[in-house]
Amino acid sequence: MDEKPIIENLSIDCVIFGFDEGKLKALLIKRNTDPCKGMMSLPGGFVYVDEDLIHAPARRLHDLTGLKDVFLREIGVFGKIDRYPLRRVITIGYYALIKISDYNIHVGEDAQEVQWVSVNELPELPFDHAEIFDEALIKLRKHVRYEPIGYNLLPEKFTITQLQTLYEAILNKQIDNRNFRKKLAKIGFLNDLKEKQKNVSHRAANLYSFDKVKYETLVEKGYTFDF
Amino acid sequence: MDEKPIIENLSIDCVIFGFDEGKLKALLIKRNTDPCKGMMSLPGGFVYVDEDLIHAPARRLHDLTGLKDVFLREIGVFGKIDRYPLRRVITIGYYALIKISDYNIHVGEDAQEVQWVSVNELPELPFDHAEIFDEALIKLRKHVRYEPIGYNLLPEKFTITQLQTLYEAILNKQIDNRNFRKKLAKIGFLNDLKEKQKNVSHRAANLYSFDKVKYETLVEKGYTFDF
DNA sequence: TCAAAAGTGTTGTCGCTACACCCATGT
DNA sequence: ACATGGGTGTAGCGACAACACTTTTGA
Numbered sequence: 135m136d137e138k139p140i141i142e143n144l145s146i147d148c149v150i151f152g153f154d155e156g157k158l159k160a161l162l163i164k165r166n167t168d169p170c171k172g173m174m175s176l177p178g179g180f181v182y183v184d185e186d187l188i189h190a191p192a193r194r195l196h197d198l199t200g201l202k203d204v205f206l207r208e209i210g211v212f213g214k215i216d217r218y219p220l221r222r223v224i225t226i227g228y229y230a231l232i233k234i235s236d237y238n239i240h241v242g243e244d245a246q247e248v249q250w251v252s253v254n255e256l257p258e259l260p261f262d263h264a265e266i267f268d269e270a271l272i273k274l275r276k277h278v279r280y281e282p283i284g285y286n287l288l289p290e291k292f293t294i295t296q297l298q299t300l301y302e303a304i305l306n307k308q309i310d311n312r313n314f315r316k317k318l319a320k321i322g323f324l325n326d327l328k329e330k331q332k333n334v335s336h337r338a339a340n341l342y343s344f345d346k347v348k349y350e351t352l353v354e355k356g357y358t359f360d361f
Numbered sequence: 362m363d364e365k366p367i368i369e370n371l372s373i374d375c376v377i378f379g380f381d382e383g384k385l386k387a388l389l390i391k392r393n394t395d396p397c398k399g400m401m402s403l404p405g406g407f408v409y410v411d412e413d414l415i416h417a418p419a420r421r422l423h424d425l426t427g428l429k430d431v432f433l434r435e436i437g438v439f440g441k442i443d444r445y446p447l448r449r450v451i452t453i454g455y456y457a458l459i460k461i462s463d464y465n466i467h468v469g470e471d472a473q474e475v476q477w478v479s480v481n482e483l484p485e486l487p488f489d490h491a492e493i494f495d496e497a498l499i500k501l502r503k504h505v506r507y508e509p510i511g512y513n514l515l516p517e518k519f520t521i522t523q524l525q526t527l528y529e530a531i532l533n534k535q536i537d538n539r540n541f542r543k544k545l546a547k548i549g550f551l552n553d554l555k556e557k558q559k560n561v562s563h564r565a566a567n568l569y570s571f572d573k574v575k576y577e578t579l580v581e582k583g584y585t586f587d588f
Numbered sequence: 589t590c591a592a593a594a595g596t597g598t599t600g601t602c603g604c605t606a607c608a609c610c611c612a613t614g615t
Numbered sequence: 616a617c618a619t620g621g622g623t624g625t626a627g628c629g630a631c632a633a634c635a636c637t638t639t640t641g642a
Contacts, residue, residue, distance in 0.1 A: 141370045144370060187441070188440065208438060211435060213408075294621085310605075311621090334620085336618075336620045337619080337620065337622080522593075
């Protein structure tokens with residue numbers, strides 16, 4: 135374990151979203167220390183005195199999943215006076231979007247029991263983690279309407295139907311397939327890979343990838359999106 | 362001065378918006394301690410160990426303006442490692458909306474030289490205050506599109522034209538007067554006070570007030586606004 | 589009667605929603 | 616040939632933007 139000096143009264147907590155089996159899921163860990171030892175909770179940690187704040191959740195993500203350069207957004211600050219029982223700790227919430235297919239349990243010194251849980255079936259969470267989680271989902275739903283960040287949750291190559299299922303899972307509503315395709319076509323930040331699915335027992339779907347460059351130019355022109 | 366224990370590595374900073382002479386303004390203070398003594402900066406402060414986080418900016422606002430129950434929203438967290446030269450301090454930014462007519466320089470123990478500055482004519486600011494300010498304006502512009510928070514910047518009784526001028530100042534663009542009135546009429550969260558302006562050398566405008574109750578019921582129905 | 593701001597309707601365009609059928613592929 | 620999901624077009628409606636003149640009031 136490292137012994138770098140930490141900021142005593144400040145922590146970070148992460149809501150790590152993944153998409154699997156058509157469901158939006160979050161990664162929880164089993165707490166191995168008191169308070170609330172044994173409960174499933176959001177992964178969190180403290181901030182080193184000599185690291186940028188944003189580095190702390192990125193580091194935690196890396197320890198936990200082996201992933202780098204993860205999509206990370208601030209949820210907000212949670213600063214109620216009694217939110218943490220041992221001492222005064224204010225926490226900054228972040229949410230992360232990861233490709234669940236890339237994820238591997240990282241068996242390092244920090245290895246902990248972890249679990250992907252559907253966001254509709256969360257267990258009771260300790261401290262104010264339920265509040266942090268709710269806020270994460272609100273923020274994600276808001277962001278996903280204005281920026282095409284969903285691709286962070288999908289494999290490199292994906293089908294339109296996968297993308298639609300993802301949006302339906304995030305927004306928790308049905309979307310009309312034809313309208314969804316029309317909107318995507320009009321906006322046009324997908325690369326048609328001219329490739330098909332394989333080994334499916336029905337008509338094979340076309341594969342696409344997200345085109346960052348096209349997207350950037352659209353943003354400059356002031357586009358917004360809304361599914 | 363009070364000697365309550367503070368959290369050493371955490372501060373708050375406030376962007377205080379007001380509306381005057383048709384312009385959106387921010388309240389700056391002259392720093393009376395080093396570093397950057399003498400520079401105009403955002404008012405900020407530290408958080409007591411035994412207060413809720415949100416109480417810290419509310420307290421600072423009260424000290425500075427004499428106002429309570431001010432409209433306050435989180436801007437975000439600013440945690441770069443070298444943002445504050447003396448030691449490691451992470452700051453939480455807030456913006457406040459106040460009725461500039463209610464404001465009085467509070468001449469207490471904390472009295473400092475303060476100044477309302479048009480947001481288009483800000484001086485150079487210390488540390489990362491310029492970044493905090495920019496983010497505040499971005500957040501305000503975003504929020505004002507979805508919630509009618511603008512009334513927090515106006516007197517209790519106001520005219521449609523005042524409201525429009527305010528939106529023009531915030532969004533920094535011209536708005537068509539007829540369309541603006543139509544939208545307001547359709548949304549309908551204004552109380553027609555059946556009163557007129559007095560002592561104006563032209564046709565007197567009707568006065569309105571913001572109706573919180575009507576607004577709450579609209580929010581429940583899932584309305585959005587966009588000017 | 590003039591100056592200055594208040595207040596009022598209509599039309600065209602664009603974007604969204606709703607909706608049903610044929611296609612390709614593997615078993 | 617059948618089961619399964621892939622992929623396509625149109626019509627109606629509502630929301631928004633553009634636009635100019637008349638009204639009221641005090642000086």
